[in-house]
Amino acid sequence: MRRPIMAGNWKMYKNARETAEFIERFKPLVSKMDGCEIVVFPAAINIPAAVAAAGDSNVGVGGQNIYWGKEGAFTGEISADMLHAAGAGWVLVGHSERRHTVCHEADADVLKKTQAALAAGLKPVVCVGERLEEHKAGKTGEVLVRQFAAGVAGLTEEQFAQIVIAYEPVWAIGTGQTATPEIASSAHQLIRSEAEKRFGTEAANRLRILYGGSVKPDNIDGLMRQPEIDGALVGGASLDPESFFKIVSVAAPAR
Ligand code: PGA
Numbered sequence: 001m002r003r004p005i006m007a008g009n010w011k012m013y014k015n016a017r018e019t020a021e022f023i024e025r026f027k028p029l030v031s032k033m034d035g036c037e038i039v040v041f042p043a044a045i046n047i048p049a050a051v052a053a054a055g056d057s058n059v060g061v062g063g064q065n066i067y068w069g070k071e072g073a074f075t076g077e078i079s080a081d082m083l084h085a086a087g088a089g090w091v092l093v094g095h096s097e098r099r100h101t102v103c104h105e106a107d108a109d110v111l112k113k114t115q116a117a118l119a120a121g122l123k124p125v126v127c128v129g130e131r132l133e134e135h136k137a138g139k140t141g142e143v144l145v146r147q148f149a150a151g152v153a154g155l156t157e158e159q160f161a162q163i164v165i166a167y168e169p170v171w172a173i174g175t176g177q178t179a180t181p182e183i184a185s186s187a188h189q190l191i192r193s194e195a196e197k198r199f200g201t202e203a204a205n206r207l208r209i210l211y212g213g214s215v216k217p218d219n220i221d222g223l224m225r226q227p228e229i230d231g232a233l234v235g236g237a238s239l240d241p242e243s244f245f246k247i248v249s250v251a252a253p254a255r
Pocket of ligand 1: 213
């Protein structure tokens with residue numbers, strides 16, 4: 001059985017003090033929850049504060065992005081080693097806001113970043129998902145196949161075994177318009193079948209696929225009832241400890 005992951009992507013919210021305060025309030029709420037993995041992704045500058053506040057609790061900490069180079073003249077970038085040395089255990093790769101909205105990252109960048117993350121000992125959460133116009137044009141499958149082929153299929157079997165994929169339809173992110181559990185589930189099935197073709201049935205069955213896009217305390221239950229959905233990547237609703245706690249607490253009992 002796949003162990004669920006409940007993750008909070010904090011984007012460009014919270015300073016170091018607010019980051020630590022969240023974790024101090026959140027930690028006791030989830031301290032007995034061993035049915036899932038819990039990770040928060042604060043802004044890079046707040047990783048040390050998050051790591052210190054999380055201590056040896058069951059709250060993991062990850063970065064939102066890395067650059068694939070080991071070091072060099074890459075002004076403003078952060079390497080996977082730097083993130084790892086700061087205490088992060090995870091990293092988001094290829095979030096749609098980096099692919100489309102802000103930084104125009106290409107599918108091929110996603111592969112390089114994923115490989116760099118793995119080489120540094122970080123667990124990558126590789127984000128995929130179609131934009132609104134692609135969704136409307138019935139091109140979801142095509143986009144997911146392309147993103148998988150360029151961003152994931154180039155991994156070795158050993159590398160693939162260590163990644164997590166997050167399906168985040170861009171039209172559902174920050175819009176309040178969640179994909180229905182059925183839509184999310186069929187996208188997850190498609191991703192898993194791509195994984196099966198490339199890496200085999202066993203590896204595909206072990207792959208954890210998270211859903212992200214307007215996950216809230218009142219819609220997480222239906223999503224987590226889908227056997228194909230192995231957790232959630234939560235943006236806005238993860239910024240408040242009580243709200244994120246409500247979401248996380250659905251993961252274990254629903255399985
Ligand atoms: P949202 O963001 O939950 O605010 O839609 C999800 C994400 O971008 O990971």
